[in-house]
Amino acid sequence: MPDERLAGMRTADGVAATLEQLILDGVFHPGQLLPSERRLCDKLGVSRSSLREGLRALRSKGVIETRHGRGSSVAQLVPPRDDSPLMHLFKSQPRTLFDLLEVRALLEGESAFLAASRGTPADRVLITRRYQEMASYVAEAESIDVERLARLDHAFHLAICQASHNPVLVHTLQSLTDLLLSSVFASVKNLYHRAEPREMINRQHAKLHEAVVQGRPALAKRVALEHLNSIGERLREIEVETQRLERSAMRLEGWE
Known part of the structure; x- marks a missing residue:
C-alpha cells in the first residue's frame, strides 16, 4: 500500500x-x-x-x-421497532404474509447467488455454523419451540445474506428483521407440525447450505427461490382448506 x-x-x-x-x-x-x-x-x-x-x-x-x-x-443504526401506522398495517393484514414471501424471494434469492459467488472461507464457516445450529435443534428437540426455530431459521438466511458482501443488501434485510421474522414464524407455526412440509423445509435448507458453501451460484439462487415459493404454495393451500372448513361449519351450524 x-x-x-x-x-x-x-x-x-x-x-x-x-x-x-x-x-x-x-x-x-x-x-x-x-x-x-x-x-x-x-x-x-x-x-x-x-x-x-x-x-x-x-x-x-x-x-x-x-x-x-x-x-x-x-449505535442501533436501524430502530429496533417501527410502530408507525404503515408497519401496523403490514403486520395486521394476513395477505401481507404472501407479500413478505415475495420480498424474501427477491432479497434471499440474490443473496444466495452472491454468497455462493463471493463467499470467503470464513463466510462458509459461519453459514455452516448457523445451519448446524438450526439442524441440530430440529433433530434433538423433544418439542419444537416455534419462536426459537424461527430465529435459528432467520439467522441461517441472514448469514447467507452477509456472505453476499453487499452492505446495502444486508442492511435492507436487517431493517426488515421484525417483518421477516413474522413470516418465518408463520411458516414454522403453520407448516412444521405437518410431516410432508417439515421434510420439504429441512431438505431445502440442506440443499441451500450445500449449494452456497460449494460455490454454485445458479443452484443456490434456484434452491432459495424454490424454498420460498413452495412455502407460499403450502400456506395458500392451508388458507384455502381453512376457509372451506369454516364455510362447512357455518352451513352445519346455521345462523339461528
Whole structure:
C-alpha cells in the first residue's frame, strides 16, 4: 500500500472511515461494544489521539455511542421497532404474509447467488455454523419451540445474506428483521407440525447450505427461490382448506 494512503488512514478522518467500513461490512454489529482503545490502536496502527478524534467524529454522526465507564459501542443504526401506522398495517393484514414471501424471494434469492459467488472461507464457516445450529435443534428437540426455530431459521438466511458482501443488501434485510421474522414464524407455526412440509423445509435448507458453501451460484439462487415459493404454495393451500372448513361449519351450524 502506498505510503500516502497509509498516512491518510492514520489520520482522525482515516480512522473514522475505517471504522465506518468495518461497521458497514458487519465486522462490528449494532449494539456491539468496540474493542478497547489500546486494542484498536494496535489493530489499526494509529495513535491514541487520532483514534479518539475519529471516535469523536463517529459519535457526532450518531454511528457510535459512548457511556462513561463502559466504552463505545455501535449505535442501533436501524430502530429496533417501527410502530408507525404503515408497519401496523403490514403486520395486521394476513395477505401481507404472501407479500413478505415475495420480498424474501427477491432479497434471499440474490443473496444466495452472491454468497455462493463471493463467499470467503470464513463466510462458509459461519453459514455452516448457523445451519448446524438450526439442524441440530430440529433433530434433538423433544418439542419444537416455534419462536426459537424461527430465529435459528432467520439467522441461517441472514448469514447467507452477509456472505453476499453487499452492505446495502444486508442492511435492507436487517431493517426488515421484525417483518421477516413474522413470516418465518408463520411458516414454522403453520407448516412444521405437518410431516410432508417439515421434510420439504429441512431438505431445502440442506440443499441451500450445500449449494452456497460449494460455490454454485445458479443452484443456490434456484434452491432459495424454490424454498420460498413452495412455502407460499403450502400456506395458500392451508388458507384455502381453512376457509372451506369454516364455510362447512357455518352451513352445519346455521345462523339461528
